[in-house]
Amino acid sequence: MNTLTFRALRELADGRFHSGVDVARALGRSRATLNEALKSAPDLGVDLFSVRGRGYRLAAPIDFLDPAQVALPAGLRLEVCDEVDSTSTRLVERAAAGAPSGTCLAAEWQSAGRGRRGRSWVASLGGSLTFSMLWRFERGAGQLGGLSLAAGSAVAEALADCGVRRAQVKWPNDVVVDFRKLAGILVETAGEIQGPSAAVIGVGVNYRLPERVLDQIDQPVTDLAQCAGDALPSRSVVLGRLLARLASTFAQFDVRGFPAVRETWRALHAYQGRPVRVHPPHHKPFDGEVVDVAADGALVVSTPSGPVHLASAEISLRIR
């Protein structure tokens, strides 16, 4: 994406009319160049009106991230960029190159955002929060079971801090409100079996998704604007709360593993006691009832042939 497109959208961020002359002047470019740069706005999920005699206006204001407004907990470092392919892809590379624990990367726009199970992550400029955090653990890569669940409960708690009343988790690591997905988490780990290890935790939160973008998502979703209403803090404030909850949860996890957050997670689990259909990859779906989460983060489902422990993040779960 042309960097001029982001600069022009910043000029228009307040959602009011701005004349093409004024915006072009502010950017030091011609009106024709500005017009060309703004043609890619729809590719970013941004709706833009152009009205003869009045200029340009965004369909909705864009709340760009402001690093100065992100309350960054001690020990973390945050970089905010306009565009990247995937914050997780970049941070995995940086982790391999020795980046310190607590390195965070947030992007206004990901051109190739990745979800779990090989899916892409649908977002829009200003309509989502997309960031990744690198955390280094003393414990081994073989002892990171339940880390993605721990991340899920941290995100659910942070979103509750932001005014979401019924934020819950769905195994393994979605955050849902009334069974509609509000946030997704992608955990990628590396390191020695006995330790130390490193994880890149990528988080995507639906902040205020335009209708057009919601239509591209093939599962029930919701966003913070719907869930938090008037109490909705800015994206920068939400980001700070997410980073704070994640950092404190990972510090506890490094000492005690998933048992450190198991009770919290149980209390937040939307599917506890529910009849579900389990979809394992490459196997036939089967039915059961969610009974518990084990100390290693496996979901315990009772079936007619006895309890089954679901451990793979490749498994998906639907309410029956």
Ligand code: BTN
């Ligand atoms: C899921 O499928 O539910 C996980 C979605 C994770 C998306 C986030 S957005 C920031 C980070 N970068 C990526 O490419 N993916 C994660």
